[in-house]
Amino acid sequence: MKKVLMTLRVNGVEHTVAAPENAILLDVIRETLNLTGTKRGCDMGTCGCCTVNVDGEARLACLTLASTVQGREITTIEGLTPRDGTMHPIQKAFCEAGGSQCGFCTPGFIMTTNALLAGTPDPTRDEIKEAISGNLCRCTGYIKILDAIEAATKEMRVERVPPEHRHVEVER
Amino acid sequence: MRLDPNPRAKDIVREEARLENWEPYRAPLEPGKHPHIPANGLKVLGKRVPLVDSPNKVTGQAIYTDDIKLPNMTVAKLVRSTKAHARIVAIDTTEAERLPGVVGIVTALDLRPEQRFGVLPLTKDEHPLAVDKVRHIGDPVAILCAEDEATAIEAARLVRVTYEELPEHLDPLKGLKPVEEKIHPEIGTDQTNVQKYVDQVFGHPEDAFADAHLRIRHTFRFKGVTHAMTEPHAVIAHQHPNGRLTVWSATQVPYYVHRSLAEVTGLPMHKITVMRPKVGGGFGGKSDPFNHEMATALLAMKVKRPVKLLFDREESFITGRGRHPTETDMEIALDEAGNLTGLDINAVIDGGAFASFGIISTYYNGVLSMGPYKVPNFTYKGRRVYTNHIPSGAMRGHGAVNSRCAIEVLLDEAAEGLGMDPIDLRLRNLMAPYSFTVNNFRITSNGLKECLEQVRKRSGWDQKFRKLPLGRGVGIGCGFYISGSNLPIHWDIEPRRYPQSTVHIKIDMDAGVTVHTGAAEIGQGSDTVAAMCVAEVLGIGTDRIRMYSGNSDTAPVDLGSYSSRVTFMMGNAARKAAEDVRRQLVQATARKTGHPEEHFVLENERVVSMANPEVGLSFDEAVREAIAGGGALVAKGTFVSTPMGGQFKGATAGLAPAYSMSAYVAEVDVDLDTGLWRAKKVWAAHDCGKAINPLSVEGQIEGSIHMGLGQVMSESLEYHRANMRTMNFLDYKIPTPLEMPEVEVIIVESNDAEGPFGAKEAGEGPLLPILPAVVNALYDAVGVRLYDMPMTPDKVYAAMQRNGGAKKPGSVAPQVSVRRVN
Numbered sequence: 001m002k003k004v005l006m007t008l009r010v011n012g013v014e015h016t017v018a019a020p021e022n023a024i025l026l027d028v029i030r031e032t033l034n035l036t037g038t039k040r041g042c043d044m045g046t047c048g049c050c051t052v053n054v055d056g057e058a059r060l061a062c063l064t065l066a067s068t069v070q071g072r073e074i075t076t077i078e079g080l081t082p083r084d085g086t087m088h089p090i091q092k093a094f095c096e097a098g099g100s101q102c103g104f105c106t107p108g109f110i111m112t113t114n115a116l117l118a119g120t121p122d123p124t125r126d127e128i129k130e131a132i133s134g135n136l137c138r139c140t141g142y143i144k145i146l147d148a149i150e151a152a153t154k155e156m157r158v159e160r161v162p163p164e165h166r167h168v169e170v171e172r
Numbered sequence: 173m174r175l176d177p178n179p180r181a182k183d184i185v186r187e188e189a190r191l192e193n194w195e196p197y198r199a200p201l202e203p204g205k206h207p208h209i210p211a212n213g214l215k216v217l218g219k220r221v222p223l224v225d226s227p228n229k230v231t232g233q234a235i236y237t238d239d240i241k242l243p244n245m246t247v248a249k250l251v252r253s254t255k256a257h258a259r260i261v262a263i264d265t266t267e268a269e270r271l272p273g274v275v276g277i278v279t280a281l282d283l284r285p286e287q288r289f290g291v292l293p294l295t296k297d298e299h300p301l302a303v304d305k306v307r308h309i310g311d312p313v314a315i316l317c318a319e320d321e322a323t324a325i326e327a328a329r330l331v332r333v334t335y336e337e338l339p340e341h342l343d344p345l346k347g348l349k350p351v352e353e354k355i356h357p358e359i360g361t362d363q364t365n366v367q368k369y370v371d372q373v374f375g376h377p378e379d380a381f382a383d384a385h386l387r388i389r390h391t392f393r394f395k396g397v398t399h400a401m402t403e404p405h406a407v408i409a410h411q412h413p414n415g416r417l418t419v420w421s422a423t424q425v426p427y428y429v430h431r432s433l434a435e436v437t438g439l440p441m442h443k444i445t446v447m448r449p450k451v452g453g454g455f456g457g458k459s460d461p462f463n464h465e466m467a468t469a470l471l472a473m474k475v476k477r478p479v480k481l482l483f484d485r486e487e488s489f490i491t492g493r494g495r496h497p498t499e500t501d502m503e504i505a506l507d508e509a510g511n512l513t514g515l516d517i518n519a520v521i522d523g524g525a526f527a528s529f530g531i532i533s534t535y536y537n538g539v540l541s542m543g544p545y546k547v548p549n550f551t552y553k554g555r556r557v558y559t560n561h562i563p564s565g566a567m568r569g570h571g572a573v574n575s576r577c578a579i580e581v582l583l584d585e586a587a588e589g590l591g592m593d594p595i596d597l598r599l600r601n602l603m604a605p606y607s608f609t610v611n612n613f614r615i616t617s618n619g620l621k622e623c624l625e626q627v628r629k630r631s632g633w634d635q636k637f638r639k640l641p642l643g644r645g646v647g648i649g650c651g652f653y654i655s656g657s658n659l660p661i662h663w664d665i666e667p668r669r670y671p672q673s674t675v676h677i678k679i680d681m682d683a684g685v686t687v688h689t690g691a692a693e694i695g696q697g698s699d700t701v702a703a704m705c706v707a708e709v710l711g712i713g714t715d716r717i718r719m720y721s722g723n724s725d726t727a728p729v730d731l732g733s734y735s736s737r738v739t740f741m742m743g744n745a746a747r748k749a750a751e752d753v754r755r756q757l758v759q760a761t762a763r764k765t766g767h768p769e770e771h772f773v774l775e776n777e778r779v780v781s782m783a784n785p786e787v788g789l790s791f792d793e794a795v796r797e798a799i800a801g802g803g804a805l806v807a808k809g810t811f812v813s814t815p816m817g818g819q820f821k822g823a824t825a826g827l828a829p830a831y832s833m834s835a836y837v838a839e840v841d842v843d844l845d846t847g848l849w850r851a852k853k854v855w856a857a858h859d860c861g862k863a864i865n866p867l868s869v870e871g872q873i874e875g876s877i878h879m880g881l882g883q884v885m886s887e888s889l890e891y892h893r894a895n896m897r898t899m900n901f902l903d904y905k906i907p908t909p910l911e912m913p914e915v916e917v918i919i920v921e922s923n924d925a926e927g928p929f930g931a932k933e934a935g936e937g938p939l940l941p942i943l944p945a946v947v948n949a950l951y952d953a954v955g956v957r958l959y960d961m962p963m964t965p966d967k968v969y970a971a972m973q974r975n976g977g978a979k980k981p982g983s984v985a986p987q988v989s990v991r992r993v994n
Contacts, residue, residue, distance in 0.1 A: 001322060036239035037232020039452070041402045042485040046901035049402055077232035087230065095226035098867040101875065102695025103229025104402040104452025110230060129909040136901060138401050138453050139695050140871055141878030142909040 007070055010035065011079030019066060026050045026061035029076060037077040037107050041136070048135030051108040052076050058115035060134075077107035080114060089159070090114060090152040099148030101139035109135045113149050117156060125150065173345070173391055173501045175518045175553040178371040179362060185820045189375030189548050193608035200605045200617060201923045201930070206862070208747060208929045211782070212773040216708040217929055220867035224700045224714055225450075225693070234450045237406035237422045242478040245408070246275045246317035248468060249324040250481070251331045252490070253306035253313055256342075256560035256894035257355065258335035260305060263314060268330040273323035276475035277316040277331075278467065280304075289432040291425075291460045291565075293664045295367070295527035297356050300436055300466035305338065307355055307525035308562050309894055310490035315467040317479045340894050341365055344522040344557035345499070355525065355558040367523050368534040368556040370822060374610045375549035377505075380514030384505035388585045389516075391501045392578040394961045395888035396522065398494035399567055400906050403452020404483040405491060407465045409472035415439075417473065420447040421465050424454040424692050425732030430724055431662075432461035433469055446724040451694040455879070456566035458694070459734040460493055460528055489899040493528050493565025494889065496521035496556070498537065498574045504582045505549075510590050512601050514549040515541060517575060521564065523556045528565035530556045532661075535825030536571025541579050542609040542826070544620050544652040544833055545601040550610060560894055566734060568879060569939040572653060574961075577884075580649045580944030581957065588981065593637065594648050594948070595628050598835075605922065612818035616830050617932065619859030619922030620650065623835035626918045631837035631855040638952060638982045643842045647948025650835045651858075651940030654828035655933040656737025658813040663824070671810035673741040674728035675749040677706065680804040683792040685710065685717045687749075690730035691742040693721055696935055697868040698738045702746045704864055705928055709750035710757075711774030712791055728808070736933035739864065740829060741811040743928030748809030756805055760797035761789050814926070830924045832937035834858040836877075838913070838945035842953045844978045847969030849953070851881060851913040851946050858938050859920040862930030870917045873938040877915055880942035882906050888962050954978035 003018040010033060017032050026043075029035050029052070041049030043062050050061040053075040080088050090113050093099065100106040109132060116123060116131040123131065128149050129142075137145060178184050228234040263279045280301040287303075290296035302311045314331050318324040338353045347365030355365055381387060408420040417439055423429050426446040434441040451458065464481055472479040483491070498521050505514035519537040523530045538552030569576075587594040603609070605618035627648070628634065636646045660672055676688040687706055693699040699719040707714045721727055730742050754774055761779040762769040765788065771781040772788065780788035789797065798805050817827040836856045842849040856873050863869040886905040890898045898904040923930040943961070951957045955978060956971035972978045 030239075034241070035232075036235070039236070039403070040238065040482075041404070042901055044485065044900060046485075047402060077230075081231045087227065091227075091230035094230045095222045098220075098222065098871045100223070100226050100229045101697070101871055102401070102403070102451060102453040103226070103234050104236065104695075106229050107232045133908045133910050136402060136906060136908065138399070138455070138879070138906065139875045141874035141876075141907075141915070142912050143874045143915055144871055146909065 006067055008066060008074060009072065010074045011076060021067060023066045024062060025064040025066045025069060028066045029061060035076050035078050039104055039107060041104070048112065049105055049108040051111040051135065053111055053115050056115060056118050058112045077110060080110065089155040093148040093152035093155065097148035097151055098144040099140065105135060105137045109145055113152065117153060121157065123153065173499060173518060175555060178369040180369060183369055183821065184371040185822060186373045187818065187820055189610035193610060194546055194604060196604045196606040198606045201925055203923055206923055206930045210709065210773060212775050214708060215711065215775060216704050217864050218866065221700060221704060221714065221865050222867065223697050224703050224719065236403055236450045236452055237408060237420050238482050240408055240420055240449060242408065242410060245478040245480055246319060246475065247321045247324045248315055248317040248471060248479050248481040249328040250312040250464060251314035251328045251333070253302065253309060253311040255306055255335045255337055256309050256340045257338040258306050259338060260302065260313060260333065261336050262334040264332040268316060268327040271323060271327045271330060273319040274327045275317045275319065275477065276471055277314060278471045278474055279314040287436045289435050289461060289466065290527055291428055291529055292527065292531055292661055295359060295531060297359055297527045298463055300463050300470055308560050310562065311525065312463055312467060315471050317471055317475060341559050342561065342894060344520050344559055347557035347559060348555060355560065359527065365558040366555050367527055367558050368531050370534050370538060370552060370554040372538065372552045372822065377514045377516055377549040377551040380549035381505045381516065384513060385508040386506045386586055386589050387503060388582045388589065389503035390582065390959050391499065392574065392959045394498040394574045396494055396497040396564060397567065397883045397887045398489060398492065398889060399455040399457030400904060401453030401455055401457055404485060404488040405458065405464065406482045407468045408478060408480045409469040410478040411473045411476060416443050416445065417469060418445045418447060419465065419469055420449055422451045422458055423448055424451065424459040424694050424734055425461065426692060426724055427690055427729050427732055429461045429465055432466060436466045437469055437473060448692055448722040451692065454694040454733065455568045456570060456734060457493055459566055459732065462491065486899040489904070490562055490896065492524060492562035495567040495573065496523065496533055496564040500575060500578050502578045502582060504579065504586060506586050506590065510592050510597050510600050512545055512547055515547045517541060517552045519554045519575065521556050522561060523558050524561040524563035525558065526563040528563050529570065532825060533566065533571040535822055537575050539611060539826040540572035540652065541575050542611050542613060543615060543831060544603055544618065544650060546603055548610060561891065562896055568876065569653065569936045570735065573940055573943065576651060576940045577943040577947065581947050584948045584951065595624055595633060598650060599624055612823060613827055614816050616926065617861055617922035617924035618833055619920040620833035620835060622920045623833055623857035623859055626857045626920065627835050627837040627855040630916060630918065633837055638980065642978055642980050643844050643953055645949045645951065645953025646837055646839050647945045647952055648835065648837055649941040649944030649948060651833065651937050653832050653933065653937030653940060654735060654826065655740040655830040655832060655927070656828055657735050658816060658827040658829055659824040660731055668812065668815065671812045673730040673745040673811045675702065675742060675745040675809045676728050677749045677753050677807045678804055679753065679795055681796065681799065683795040685712065686720060687717060687746065688720045688727050689742055689746065690724065690727040691721055691738050692733040694733050696733065696872065697865065698733060698742060700868065701739050701743055701864055705743050705746040706750040709747060709754055712777050736935045736937065739931050739933060740927055743864065743931060744811040745809040747928050749807045752807035752809065753805060756798045756807065757794045761794050764789060764797050830861065830927055830932045832858065832860055832932045832934065834937055834941050836941035836945040838942065838949045840946055840949040840953055842950065842968065844954070847965035847972065849950060849968060850911065853914045854942065854945065855916045855918065856938065857918040857920055858934060859922045860934040861924035861927045861932035862921050863919045864929065864931050866919060869919055869934045872934045873917050874915050876938035877942045878907055878912060880939040881946065884943045884946055884961050884963055885911065886962055886964065951981060955981045
């Protein structure tokens with residue numbers, strides 16, 4: 001099988017990989033780059049477990065040709081985790097609200113949430129439901145996932161307020 | 173569809189009902205008082221604790237089977253049958269073997285018939301690869317591995333299998349009669365495809381039905397549904413140079429996998445290690461030892477390199493073991509006052525190609541209807557029939573879900589016929605706590621009355637039932653489920669002599685607490701339950717605890733995560749192990765301080781005297797005192813069920829050390845123009861004895877509602893002839909966030925005397941009530957009852973049309989009458 005060289009920028013790091021022209025991004029992420037946090041649930045875009053961010057937008061890695069996202073900023077769940085040993089507010093919220101049970105769908109949900117909140121910082125619960133409706137979960141019934149995303153939204157809203165004003169609760 | 177009597181007359185059970193069973197044999201425990209609660213009260217349990225392994229999951233660092241890469245690993249693919257029922261005449265692998273990059277191939281022809289296995293000892297009807305014949309489309313006939321996935325896929329295409337087709341058996345009802353070419357000639361003594369007959373009679377049902385004031389009877393049909401867990405099945409096998417075999421599998425039952433591997437590989441169990449990485453959901457879909465696990469092991473032993481097999485989504489669907497497609501003809505009898513006097517169940521369940529848990533499924537379709545209401549006269553005929561469909565097995569609520577839906581719908585009709593409120597009818601018939609059913613199930617704690625009262629109040633039932641506008645309705649449904657099976661399934665190895673769960677604790681100079689258990693963490697939070705129980709007894713935070721539950725070399729046997737046994741059985745074992753540690757630490761502290769042992773409690777990371785808080789040691793100091801002279805502190809706790817139950821055949825099926833109870837009210841909204849309906853809100857009361865971790869209990873209830881709602885709303889496994897055509901998430905529709913109702917969870921704690929700190933199950937029982945609650949709510953909304961699941965919009969619409977349009981019940985004469993037989 002003929003391979004070509006591709007350069008992919010993943011989590012801020014440039015990787016040059018040799019892969020078939022039609023290599024799927026999910027395969028490159030998991031198998032070539034060894035970033036196994038992004039999960040393979042169906043390989044056909046029906047479950048959302050493989051959701052990553054490309055230039056801040058939620059994308060299904062199993063339906064993305066790796067060659068088409070060269071030169072873009074690709075973020076996986078590993079890239080969302082801060083380097084200082086803390087957790088991203090979305091990650092923390094999923095832990096505390098019980099939004100993760102078996103955890104297999106969790107990276108996908110978190111990356112969808114990250115993309116949502118970048119574009120819509122103050123979503124309603126209904127807007128959140130629409131945004132995550134492409135991510136399937138069989139454990140939680142989605143309720144604590146919605147709770148987690150609402151909690152993350154609230155915390156990230158507070159973080160956007162300069163520290164000297166944080167005692168004022170920002171209400172919608 | 174009244175079933176014919178069992179042709180094997182000796183298998184018919186006839187028992188006199190013991191009506192004094194209804195009297196409680198002891199008083200319930202007072203709330204807050206429980207023998208397991210330490211003297212200084214509960215500090216950890218009952219708090220909402222995030223799962224101890226969440227940080228790994230949310231950062232993508234949790235390791236599932238497919239995340240594991242071993243050096244020199246090969247990629248495997250299965251070759252699957254394209255025929256539903258056929259003899260294998262030849263398998264030609266020459267072209268596949270010649271493909272560059274192919275490492276090894278094992279076919280069915282390489283296996284011996286004795287290399288058989290199956291999750292239940294009596295029905296080991298599976299082989300690692302189909303030996304002699306294939307029994308469903310997709311049945312594996314060969315396994316091969318290659319240097320990379322693309323080569324493996326290409327090689328699988330090059331394997332040529334020659335089949336001699338046999339008659340296809342696709343209708344379980346036809347399989348009740350003698351057939352040509354039984355699917356499993358080795359199972360059963362007659363010429364039918366029936367795998368299991370259950371025939372039971374308790375009391376005098378014929379008299380009860382003859383004398384009844386009201387009889388309601390319907391035939392209910394349920395399509396097959398499947399677990400649809402997000403992680404596809406995956407397994408890695410590696411035989412090391414010293415001959416030891418290690419198998420990593422996404423499994424709920426590492427111990428059963430271990431036993432089966434020994435049976436099919438010929439290796440003794442002590443040369444096999446089973447590793448269970450993080451599992452992405454099971455729900456009963458990963459609770460069989462599987463042919464693909466066995467085949468991967470055999471291939472690994474041949475090629476002497478690690479072999480990884482990952483299923484694609486279609487293969488996970490084909491592996492099956494979901495809820496049996498069911499046809500149930502059920503009738504209830506009641507007296508004028510509304511007491512249930514009789515129950516008659518006839519159930520035919522489509523077992524598909526293999527036995528799996530089928531013997532138990534067949535029992536549970538009948539016997540788990542013996543609670544939570546008093547049923548003095550009962551008859552059950554259950555038949556599990558082999559077909560050439562994918563195999564059915566255990567799925568959350570195993571065997572009880574469909575029958576529970578049926579009886580709860582019949583009770584609703586009965587309430588209408590009697591002019592009674594359906595909640596009042598149920599309250600009238602409840603079993604008392606600490607009493608017995610007529611088939612000798614021992615009911616212990618029982619909070620169903622409180623569950624019913626809570627959901628009645630919180631949902632505003634009395635203001636809504638029959639009173640909401642046309643198109644909106646409320647319905648009630650109850651649930652009753654086992655907290656583990658009293659008798660282990662390997663009853664052939666003197667079960668009373670071996671614990672059902674063992675937990676080891678080890679503490680050394682670092683004063684960190686290592687807990688070893690074979691209990692499988694599959695996302696339900698069993699590691700967290702263990703950690704919380706140990707933390708509670710030892711007065712420490714869960715951050716001091718290290719859970720080791722995924723390695724069979726070090727984990728003491730726990731039978732696995734199925735039948736909702738883990739909290740009850742492993743929780744008790746963990747508690748007892750921790751109590752042994754506590755005893756050792758208290759002894760050491762008493763010795764060191766010179767104060768009596770009885771004074772000391774463990775709390776806030778200290779061993780401290782209740783008489784004088786100045787006296788005591790820190791946890792670290794106490795550990796080092798306890799270790800001095802003897803080395804690392806070790807402790808063991810075990811659980812084995814109290815012997816109980818009747819003496820008749822099948823008496824242990826459904827017998828449990830405790831039962832959970834639940835009551836749900838569902839409110840639905842129906843679009844009168846299209847039949848599309850949605851559950852808007854569910855008030856869910858579940859008696860789990862004691863919520864060890866309310867965050868987890870809520871999560872289980874909410875997830876169960878999702879799964880049960882899916883079954884009654886949109887999920888069904890559909891076939892075109894022998895081809896299953898719902899093999900992906902587009903065709904098989906599990907609810908998305910847009911379909912989920914709002915859920916108000918009410919945790920009821922009936923404080924079980926034997927449960928760990930009072931706890932009972934909360935993993936499967938919470939699924940049962942949602943089906944009947946929405947079925948009954950639909951009737952309240954638009955006046956139609958559906959008996960065919962799922963209730964897709966086209967069926968609802970057609971039913972409304974047949975009924976002359978949507979009508980609120982109560983606005984027409986009741987559909988039932990005295991002594992009516994349908």
